[in-house]
Amino acid sequence: MNVAKSGYRVFSANSSVACTELAKKITERLGVELGKSVVFQEPNRETRVDVKESVRGQTIFIIQTIPRDVNTAIMELLVMAYALKTSCAKNIIGVIPYFPYSKQCKMRKRGSIVCKLLASMLAKAGLTHIITMDLHQKEIQGFFSFPVDNLRASPFLIQYIQEEIPDYRNAIIVSKSPSAAKRAQSYAERLRLGLAVIHGEAQCSESDMADGRHSPPCVRNTTGHTGLELPSGKQQAPFPGIELPIMMAKEKPPITVVGDVGGRIAIIVDDIIDDVGDFVAAAEILKERGAYKIYIMATHGLLSADAPRLIEESAIDEVVVTNTVPHEVQKLQCPKIKTVDVSMILAEAIRRIHNGESMAYLFRNITVDD
Helix, strand or coil: CCHHHHCEEEEECCCCHHHHHHHHHHHHHHCCCECCEEEEECCCCCEEEEECCCCCCCEEEEECCCCCCHHHHHHHHHHHHHHHHHCCCCEEEEEECCCCCCCCCCCCCCCCCHHHHHHHHHHHHCCCEEEEECCCCHHHHHHCCCCEEEECCHHHHHHHHHHHCCCHHHEEEEECCHHHHHHHHHHHHHHCCEEEEEECCCCCCHHHHHCCCCCCCCCCCCCCCCCCECCCCCECCCCCCCCCCCCCCCCCCCCEEECCCCCCEEEEEEEEECCCHHHHHHHHHHHHCCCCEEEEEEEEECCCCCHHHHHHHCCCCEEEEECCCCCHHHHHHCCCEEEECCHHHHHHHHHHHHHCCCCHHHHCCCCCCC
């Protein structure tokens, strides 16, 4: 395709070479060249962007994969979007396969909903549309003031199960927590397989931090209110203090498996695999219950810290993730990690949006809970 006549450009906002691989695959599928730009860090760590070609009146797609240095990647995207906005680009569409801060989408005690803040920053920088994949919570789409296309990776992961896992008909889909059961159920129904759910945890999980189990304190306040003082110095008649019922702390039971995994291949499905401690613990329980092979399927393979070493030393046989997040270093450290390419659906989404075609085809046979 002639880039000058295509009516749109595709740029990468990453300064890291490893993070531009997905952008190159997408542009190859589209038959266009990657836009000419320079993204780099100044000696004082400030981000600088220099667009090397005219974008006036063009529809621009910015592909931004998120490496371990999340905050730098966000700043690169914001500066790139604003540079294109001030260069009179017609539309600026962000292609962000893994949306950062998506786990911080709920209020926790005196914290903040950082995902909402990021959505506002992207809009202010000039983005008019976002293409992403498997948001941690689908309600995140409501944080944006512009359209969001939340694509799904499940068709690619299901295809991998059918083609790469021998005797997958003897498998069972496992949810590592009740909160992820709907996603697992969607996989199980499309693969015509059984479903198992792991209930209970050895230690507090992400959901525990948000459920307020440690607040308010369980001590009842018995001191009555002394009354309110008026500016004149007079005091109103005292009224008794308000007493709330004692809040009983939650106690999760020991880890149990609801469902028969004996003599089966266990396939754990989730959207993000980062800290693998929960997955390793789940794999050990499944092994004890008789599962003879254990696979983990996840869209976003963040695999932070010692994740490759823990996976290599665990009962997990294989971890399958997509290339929404660069993880080539982790693959070198752990041969159990496999990658599924999702550049095809991202490229097709770009083509359809530019041509004004319906996106419904990309969501065929996709359930709401997937």
